[in-house]
Amino acid sequence: MKNITLADGRKITVHCLSCAIVEGTVQPNGGTIYETKFFHAHQDVAYPIRGLVILASKRHIKCLDELTEEELNDYIHTLHLIRKAQRKVLGIEQVYYFYNEDTTHHFHTWMVPRYDWMYQFGRSIESVRPVLLHARRKRNYKDEIEKIIEAIHALKNYLNTSN
Numbered sequence: 001m002k003n004i005t006l007a008d009g010r011k012i013t014v015h016c017l018s019c020a021i022v023e024g025t026v027q028p029n030g031g032t033i034y035e036t037k038f039f040h041a042h043q044d045v046a047y048p049i050r051g052l053v054i055l056a057s058k059r060h061i062k063c064l065d066e067l068t069e070e071e072l073n074d075y076i077h078t079l080h081l082i083r084k085a086q087r088k089v090l091g092i093e094q095v096y097y098f099y100n101e102d103t104t105h106h107f108h109t110w111m112v113p114r115y116d117w118m119y120q121f122g123r124s125i126e127s128v129r130p131v132l133l134h135a136r137r138k139r140n141y142k143d144e145i146e147k148i149i150e151a152i153h154a155l156k157n158y159l160n161t162s163n
C-alpha cells in the first residue's frame with residue numbers, strides 16, 4: 001500500500017492510485033474529464049496546474065508494450081484529442097508528456113502544459129520536478145484552484161460534446 005497526499009490536503013492509502021481513480025474510489029479534483037472504453041482522463045490529484053491532464057489506462061498494466069492493438073489505437077487517438085482540447089479551449093501552446101514504467105501506479109501519461117512562470121526552473125526534463133513542487137507549494141491557493149476547476153469544466157465540455 002502507498003500513502004499519498006493530494007493537492008487539497010486529503011491523505012489517502014491506496015494499492016494503486018490509477019486503479020483507485022479509474023474505479024472511482026478516489027475522486028480527482030473536478031472528476032472525470034473524459035473517458036473511453038480503455039482510458040480515463042483526469043486532473044492530476046497531487047499537483048495543481050491548470051490543464052494538466054493525466055490519461056490512465058483502465059487496465060492495471062505497467063508498460064506500453066502491454067497495450068493491446070485496440071488499446072493502443074484508443075490511447076493515441078485520445079491523447080491527440082485531449083491535446084487538441086488543451087489548445088482550443090485553454091490556449092495551451094506547448095505540452096510536456098511523461099510516462100515512466102517503473103511507477104508504483106499503473107500506465108498513465110502526464111500531459112503537462114507549459115506556462116511562462118515555469119521557465120524560471122529551466123526547460124526540458126530537469127525543470128519538471130521543481131515546477132510540480134512549486135505548483136504544490138506556492139500556487140495551491142483559492143484563485144488558482146478555481147481556474148483549474150474552470151479549465152476542467154471547459155475541457156470536459158469540449159471533449160464530451162464535440163465528439
Ligand SMILES: [Zn+2]
Pocket residue numbers: 016017018019020059060061105106
Ligand atoms: Zn492499477
